[in-house]
Amino acid sequence: MTFEIGFVLAVILVAVILFATEKLRVDIIALLVLLTLALTGIVSPTEAFSGFSSPAVITVWAVYIVSAGLFKTGVADILGQKIIKIAGNSEPRLIAAIMLTCGVMSAFMNNIGATAVLLPAVVGISRQAKIPLSRLLIPLSFSSLMGGNMTLIGTPPNVLASSMLAQRGLPTFSFFDFTPLGAIIFAAGILYMVLIGRHLLPKNESLEKASLSRLREYISEIRIPAESSLVGKTLNQSQLGAQYDLSVLSILRRDKVKVLPLPDILIRAEDLLTVEGTVEQLLKAKEQLGVQIESERKLNIVDVLDNEDNHIFEATLSPRAPFAGKTLREILFRDRYGFTTLAIWRQGEVITERLRDVRLKFGDTLLLQGSRRRIGAMQKSGDFLVLEPVTLEERRKDKIFLAIGISALVLGLVTVGGFNIATAMLIGAVSMVLTGCLNMDEAYQSIEWRSVFLIAGMLPLGIAMETTGTARFLAENIVSLLGGFGPLAILAGLTLFAGLVTEPMSNAAATVLIVPIAIDIALGLGASPQAFVMATIIGASTSFLTPVGHQANVLVMGPGGYRFFDYTRVGFWLNLLILGLVVLLLPLFWPLF
Numbered sequence: 001m002t003f004e005i006g007f008v009l010a011v012i013l014v015a016v017i018l019f020a021t022e023k024l025r026v027d028i029i030a031l032l033v034l035l036t037l038a039l040t041g042i043v044s045p046t047e048a049f050s051g052f053s054s055p056a057v058i059t060v061w062a063v064y065i066v067s068a069g070l071f072k073t074g075v076a077d078i079l080g081q082k083i084i085k086i087a088g089n090s091e092p093r094l095i096a097a098i099m100l101t102c103g104v105m106s107a108f109m110n111n112i113g114a115t116a117v118l119l120p121a122v123v124g125i126s127r128q129a130k131i132p133l134s135r136l137l138i139p140l141s142f143s144s145l146m147g148g149n150m151t152l153i154g155t156p157p158n159v160l161a162s163s164m165l166a167q168r169g170l171p172t173f174s175f176f177d178f179t180p181l182g183a184i185i186f187a188a189g190i191l192y193m194v195l196i197g198r199h200l201l202p203k204n205e206s207l208e209k210a211s212l213s214r215l216r217e218y219i220s221e222i223r224i225p226a227e228s229s230l231v232g233k234t235l236n237q238s239q240l241g242a243q244y245d246l247s248v249l250s251i252l253r254r255d256k257v258k259v260l261p262l263p264d265i266l267i268r269a270e271d272l273l274t275v276e277g278t279v280e281q282l283l284k285a286k287e288q289l290g291v292q293i294e295s296e297r298k299l300n301i302v303d304v305l306d307n308e309d310n311h312i313f314e315a316t317l318s319p320r321a322p323f324a325g326k327t328l329r330e331i332l333f334r335d336r337y338g339f340t341t342l343a344i345w346r347q348g349e350v351i352t353e354r355l356r357d358v359r360l361k362f363g364d365t366l367l368l369q370g371s372r373r374r375i376g377a378m379q380k381s382g383d384f385l386v387l388e389p390v391t392l393e394e395r396r397k398d399k400i401f402l403a404i405g406i407s408a409l410v411l412g413l414v415t416v417g418g419f420n421i422a423t424a425m426l427i428g429a430v431s432m433v434l435t436g437c438l439n440m441d442e443a444y445q446s447i448e449w450r451s452v453f454l455i456a457g458m459l460p461l462g463i464a465m466e467t468t469g470t471a472r473f474l475a476e477n478i479v480s481l482l483g484g485f486g487p488l489a490i491l492a493g494l495t496l497f498a499g500l501v502t503e504p505m506s507n508a509a510a511t512v513l514i515v516p517i518a519i520d521i522a523l524g525l526g527a528s529p530q531a532f533v534m535a536t537i538i539g540a541s542t543s544f545l546t547p548v549g550h551q552a553n554v555l556v557m558g559p560g561g562y563r564f565f566d567y568t569r570v571g572f573w574l575n576l577l578i579l580g581l582v583v584l585l586l587p588l589f590w591p592l593f
Contacts, residue, residue, distance in 0.1 A: 001470065001473060002468070004042065004468040004469070004470075004582025005469055005470045005473050006443065007040065007042065007468075008037075008042065008461075008464050008465060008468050008470040008553075009470060011033060011036055011037065011048065011108065011464075012461070012513065015029055015033050015461075015503060015505075015509075016504060018032075018187070019359065019505040019506070019509065020504035020505075022548070023062045025450065025453075026450065026454050026476070026505075026506055026509070027449075027450045027453035027454045027509075029452060030455075030456070030458045030509070031453065031457045033106070033457060033458060033460070033461055034048055034049075034051070034367065034456075034457045034458075034460050035048075035145060037197060037460050037461065037464050038460070040328065041573065042464045042467075042468065043460050043463055043464050043467070045113045047460055047463050047467075048460050049387075049460075050418075050459065050460070050463070051342040051455065051456035051457065051458070051459035052455055054109060054163060054418050054455075054456065054459055055163055055166075055420065055421070055422035055457050056156075056159045056160045056162075056163035056164075056422075056459075057452060057456050057459075058157060058422045058425070058426060058456065059159045059266050059421050059422045059425050060155065060156050060451065060452060060455060061429075061447045062405055062422070062425035062426050062428065062429040062451050063109065063153050063425055064110055064113075064446050064447045064448055065111055065428075065429035065432060065433075065438075065446055065447065065539070066109070066406070066410065066425065066429055066432060067109035067110050067113045067446070067574070068113075068438055068443065068445075068446030069403045069406065069432035069437035069438050070109060070403050070405075070407065070431070071113065071117055071438060071446075072396055072399075072438045072442065073396045073397065073399040073400045073402070073403040073437050074396070074397050074400060075400055075403050075404060086170065087130075088129075089128070089129040089133050091129075091135060091198065091530065091570060092194045092198065094125065094129060094131065094136060094191075095135070095136065095139045095190075095194055095198055096191055096194050097191055098118070098122060098136060098139055098140050098143070099139050099140070099142070099143035099189070099190045100143075100190065101118065102115065102118055102140055102143040102144050102147060103143040103144065103146055103147025103150070103186050103190075104145070104147060104343040105118070105144075105147070105155055105180075106144040106145075106146075106147030106148045106155075106553070107147050107148065107151045107154045108151060108153065108154070108407065109463065110157055110448070111144040111145060111147075111148045111550070111551075111552050111553050112144070112319050112448070112550075112551045112555065113234050114144050114147070114556055115140060115144045115552040116318070116319060116385055116555060117145075118140060118383065118389055119137075119140070119555070119556070119559065120386060120387055121384055121386055122136050122137065122501075123138055123314075123387040124388055125517055128386075128533070132202075132203045132204055132491055133204070133559060133560055133561075134198070134201060134204035134560040134561055134562060134566075135198060135203065136201050136560075137199050137556035137559060137560035137566065138197075138201060138553075138556065138560065138562065138566070138570055139198070139201075139273075140191045140556060141542055141550070141552040141553045141555065141556045142189065142193070142550045142570075142571070142574065143186075143189065143190070143193075144203050145541055145542070145543055145544070145550060145552060146182075146185060146186045146189045146541075147186055148541060149178055149181075149182040149186070149541050150178055150179050150182035150183055150186060151176060151178055151179065151182075151183060152173055152174070152175045152176075152177070152178060152414075152421055152537075153175075153421065153425065153488075154178070155507065155541055156451065156455060156507070156508045156511075157507050157508055157510075157511035157537050157540050157541060158178060158204045158537055159421065160171070160459075160508060160511045160512060160515070161173070161511055161515050161536065161537050162182055162421075164462060164512075164515050164516065164519070165235060165515075165519070165529065165533060168466075168519060168529075170395070170519070170529050170530075171529075171530060172193045173483055173530070173534075174414075174415070174448035174471055174521070175411070175414045175415050175421070176415065178534075178537075181534070181538075181581075181582075181585060181586060181590075182425075182538075182582065184585060185538070185578055185581055185582075187416065188577060188578075188581060189574060189577075189578070190560055192573070192574055192577055193570075193574075194210075195569050196573065197573070197574065200495065200569050200570045201566070201570060202561075202562070202563075202566055203350070204348070204560065204561035204562070206335060209405075209590055213310065214593055217247070219274060219275070219276050220274075220277070220286070220288075220294070221272055221273065221274050221275070221293075221294040222272075222273050222275055222282070222291045222292060222294065223270065223271075223273075223291065223292040223294055224268070224269060224270065224271045224272075224273065224291055224292075225269065225270075225290060225291070225292055225407060226270070227270040227289055227290055228289055228290040228291055229289055229290060230267045230268075230290075230291065231267060231268065231269050232268075233264065233266070234262075234263060234264050234265060234266055234269070235248055235261060235262070235263050235265050235267065235268055236263040236264065236265070236335075238289075239347075240275070240285065241334065241356065242329075244276035244277065244281050244284055244285045244289075244291050245277055245278070245354060245356065246275045246276065246281055246282070246285060247259065247275060247276040247277065247341070247342075248261040248273050248275055248342045249274045249275065249276060249340060249369060250273070250274045250339070251265065251267075251271050251272070251273055251274075252271070252272040252273075252274070253268065253270075253271055253272075254270070261273075261340070262338065263334070263335060263338075272294070273291075276340070276342065277349050278353065280567060284530075292370050310369055310370060310371060310372070311369070311370070311371075311372045311375065312342070312367065312368070312369050313367075313368055313369075313375060313386060313387065313388055314365050314366065314367055314368070314386075314387040314388070315365070315366050315368055315378065315384040315385060315386050315387060316363070316364065316366070316384065316385050316555065317342055317360060317361075317362050317363070317364055317383075317384060317385075318382055318383055318384055318385050319362070319448065319555065320382065320442070320445070320448065320549055321362075321382075321383040321384065322383075323360050323383065324361060324362050325359055325360070325361075326359065327357050327358060327359055327360070328355060328356045328357075328358070328360070329354060329356040329357060330347055337370075337374065337377075337378050337381075338370050338371060338374045339369060339370035339382075340368065340369045340370060341355045341356075341366050341367070341368055342368065342369055343355070343366075343367040344358055344360075344364055344365070344366055344367070345364070345366075345558050345559075345561055346361065346363070346364050347363075347557065347562070347564060348561050348562060348563040358435075362551070362555075362559045363388070363547070363554040363555065364509065364558050365556040365558030365559050365561075366384075366519070369461060383484055386557075387559050389566045396436070396437065396438075399435065399436060399437045401572040402435045402436075403432065403437045406428050406431045406432055406435065409427070409431070410424050410425060410427065410428035413427065420556065424497040429443065446590045448593050451506075452490060453507060453521060454508055454509060455508050455512075458508065458509050458512040458513075459512060461512055461513065462512045462513075462515065462516050465513075466516050466519075467518045469579055470516075471516035471517050471520045472520045472524075474517045475517050475518075475520035475521040475524055476524065478490065478493060478494075478495070478521060478531075479521060479524060479525070481493075484591065486593050487525060487527060487593075488587070488592075490521060490525075490532075490585055491532060491535050491582070491585050491586065491592070492516075492579060492582070494518055494535050494536050494539065494576075494592075495535045495536070495538060495539035495579055495583075496522070496539065496579060497514065497537030497539065497556075498510055498511075498514050498535075498536045498537075498538075498540040498542075499539040499540070499545075499575055499579070500545050501513065501514065501540075501543045502539070502540045502541070502542070503543060503545050503546050504550060507540045507541055507543060507549075507550065510540040511536065512537050514539075515533055515536055515537075515538065518532040518533050518535070518536045519532070519533060522575065525591065527591055527592045527593055528590060528591060528593065530590055531586060531587070531591065532592075533590050534564045534586060534590055535582055535586055538578065538582055538586075539579075539582075542571075542574075542575050542578050544567065544569045544570070544571025544572075544574050544575055545567060545568050545572060545575065546564065546567055546568065546571075547564060547567050549567075554568060
């Protein structure tokens with residue numbers, strides 16, 4: 001082993017540790033890898049920055065824009081809602097319909113987008129069918145990952161792997177090369193979830209039900225005497241939230257008129273405020289502000305929180321929201337959106353105390369209360385996904401057929417016209433903007449820049465593994481370890497290795513790491529590189545063991561009230577099933593020799 005090989009292996013080890021510990025963002029880790037390789041001379045400056053001009057990267061961000069065009073025109077909404085409605089109220093049929101819908105959508109748009117657009121519809125169906133949401137959301141996220149393996153653009157690893165084959169001068173994958181095996185794995189995954197997996201899913205109660213019982217301990221009523229210092233001040237000026245950590249849920253005036261607790265509402269003498277907060281904070285407000293704590297509650301909690309004007313609902317952070325790591329106080333949540341946060345559901349735990357100081361994480365679900373009229377505005381902002389069907393007037397339904405036509409054009413250019421996938425997707429992205437399916441600002445906002453920088457930053461690592469001989473070194477060691485059991489054992493080992501590595505890393509990073517090894521193993525055996533790369537891609541997309549393996553899993557964690565090992569319980573057997581299918585069926589579609 002040379003010094004260069006040892007150094008590249010050390011870079012890989014440090015990167016994997018950083019990915020696993022989540023101390024830094026994944027895009028920052030990728031850029032650190034790029035800089036390390038460039039500054040030490042392992043790769044040239046041209047090679048270091050080649051990822052940003054890579055056809056794979058261009059294809060990935062173009063797919064995001066085309067997907068956004070389908071979302072903005074309502075194509076994805078209509079497709080999802082129509083198909084899911086056919087399933088009725090049967091849990092097995094609902095699971096099958098949800099997975100079929102999401103998987104087909106994921107084959108032609110990004111996985112996280114397909115999951116996000118169907119999430120509110122699935123929440124609504126869960127309530128209508130009286131089936132716990134936790135029985136439906138893991139099937140939703142898992143199907144998005146399996147569906148992505150059915151076409152070239154279904155998931156970034158497919159595009160990346162094809163690009164890496166092209167860089168080595170080897171045959172690449174066409175648009176539907178993934179479909180035969182991918183469709184079989186997808187169908188088997190649906191059958192598994194319907195027959196076995198659903199029995200392993202938890203039956204969690206909703207955040208609203210879990211929270212209301214706890215909220216009763218924290219909700220009180222306070223009367224505002226004429227001599228109180230709050231009289232004549234607005235809610236915003238009262239500092240009840242900022243200084244006393246008390247959330248005002250409703251105002252009853254003259255014991256008859258209910259007033260919405262908006263920030264600019266004036267507090268008057270004898271107003272009855274329903275507030276959420278601890279006993280300590282109530283006593284502090286009583287002493288310093290001169291309010292009276294009512295000994296008996298005059299209003300029903302549910303009536304206060306959910307009525308003609310106010311509504312209780314759930315929302316989760318959007319994948320592109322800039323609020324992860326920030327507190328509700330820091331983002332001025334109530335001023336910005338006009339809603340009171342009643343509780344936060346995180347990894348199966350309900351948080352109800354000092355909510356303003358809780359740092360938000362992607363996957364958190366917030367139980368909110370406020371004016372029904374403002375829910376649509378929150379959904380439109382794109383910062384949060386409202387977990388119930390919301391009628392959005394801004395869908396450009398007059399552009400639906402244009403969006404469908406552009407998507408069909410892209411498909412035709414690749415499959416019939418022989419266009420390069422990056423060129424075809426870029427034509428589709430530009431066409432979506434030129435035809436008004438979305439504007440340029442929306443196009444930029446639709447791109448998951450974290451993924452783009454992750455892929456562009458990690459691609460030089462693949463180059464370094466090849467030029468330094470690291471990939472060949474690892475390939476020889478894997479062959480020496482498993483070669484005695486035959487090529488199928490090596491194929492299974494690669495699939496399993498990719499599946500394990502993708503859990504702490506992203507599937508794109510795992511692909512960049514393992515595809516060079518797979519190519520060198522195949523060339524060393526005199527086998528088909530495409531077969532071994534295909535096995536690697538499928539393994540890298542089986543992020544079923546943990547919620548952190550893929551953003552789609554994290555997105556449904558809060559709404560479903562899942563705990564970490566709920567994914568492992570269901571995903572372990574699905575991983576084994578897919579591994580078996582790869583070993584048995586992949587050689588039929590992609591002969592090893």
